[in-house]
Amino acid sequence: MTATLGAQYSASDVLRQEPKVRVRRRRSTTWVAVAFLAPSAIPILLFVLVPMISAGWISLTKWNLISPATFVGLDNYVALLSDSRTAEVFLHTLYYIVGYLPVVYLGGLAIALALNTALKGRTLLRGVYFLPVVTSWIAAALVWRWLLNPSNGVVNSILSVFGIDGPGWWTDPAWAMPSVILASVWKDLGFVMVILLAGLQTIPTELYDASKVDGAGWWSRLRNITLPLLSPSTFFVVVISLINGFQVFDQVYAMTGGGPNGATTVVVQQIYDLTFRYGAAGEASALSWMLFIVILAITAVQIRGQRKWVNYG
Numbered sequence: 001m002t003a004t005l006g007a008q009y010s011a012s013d014v015l016r017q018e019p020k021v022r023v024r025r026r027r028s029t030t031w032v033a034v035a036f037l038a039p040s041a042i043p044i045l046l047f048v049l050v051p052m053i054s055a056g057w058i059s060l061t062k063w064n065l066i067s068p069a070t071f072v073g074l075d076n077y078v079a080l081l082s083d084s085r086t087a088e089v090f091l092h093t094l095y096y097i098v099g100y101l102p103v104v105y106l107g108g109l110a111i112a113l114a115l116n117t118a119l120k121g122r123t124l125l126r127g128v129y130f131l132p133v134v135t136s137w138i139a140a141a142l143v144w145r146w147l148l149n150p151s152n153g154v155v156n157s158i159l160s161v162f163g164i165d166g167p168g169w170w171t172d173p174a175w176a177m178p179s180v181i182l183a184s185v186w187k188d189l190g191f192v193m194v195i196l197l198a199g200l201q202t203i204p205t206e207l208y209d210a211s212k213v214d215g216a217g218w219w220s221r222l223r224n225i226t227l228p229l230l231s232p233s234t235f236f237v238v239v240i241s242l243i244n245g246f247q248v249f250d251q252v253y254a255m256t257g258g259g260p261n262g263a264t265t266v267v268v269q270q271i272y273d274l275t276f277r278y279g280a281a282g283e284a285s286a287l288s289w290m291l292f293i294v295i296l297a298i299t300a301v302q303i304r305g306q307r308k309w310v311n312y313g
Contacts, residue, residue: 056285093245096177097242105237107185107192111129184251196230200226211224232310235310267287271288
């Protein structure tokens, strides 16, 4: 009788203690997660979220970086939306993206396909193609500015050998943005190549062997096997390239400074000019938030649309 009561007491005591044990375990797991996330979360909080919130507040003020800020509400947003220059810089940015994204993707895909074969010296070639990615943008832009110099640049000198009169490149409003796109493609080609090459190496070779037995040619294998199974890597490249495209600045600043005649003034260049040339930090912050909303909306559409074309196997 005593043993039975003792056993019952012990069981009920364990049941009462079990929720407390679970709480302790959850707390312990939470603190472990916090400890691992802190090295990344703290810099994001200090250098991303806090500046974003600060920019949001500044966008509601009139401030020239010197005198005290004056609260003006949504006036900066209204002024930007009614200014034709805002639409113009967004169109310039869109022009850059439309010219840049297809070329950098198709070029990166072609190189990745070539280096995914048993090509002699492919390891060295991968490093060579990736080298521009780790090069300083300012240094790369200055080199391209020299290469595309209309009077004594290397590109026009080569074209003249074939009897072609080279364009004005970054000095010509019609060719300034293509000059920036060309330099950007050269620099980012290695990054796209690495991502797509990693995706290609995850595709089982058995699928290609089976398709060859069935008589499928190179183009058929590319269209029915490679591209569908490479879609996750393609999706990543497109999202990242679009985000970077909307934030293009370094190459524009170093190569053209937004000129000639404002032909290459993109959104981030306009934010820079509003802040440091015209002392309109409030309008600059408002424009940066408008850019953030555009990027967020486009990324959300892409993430939602990936269900229709991205194949995760």
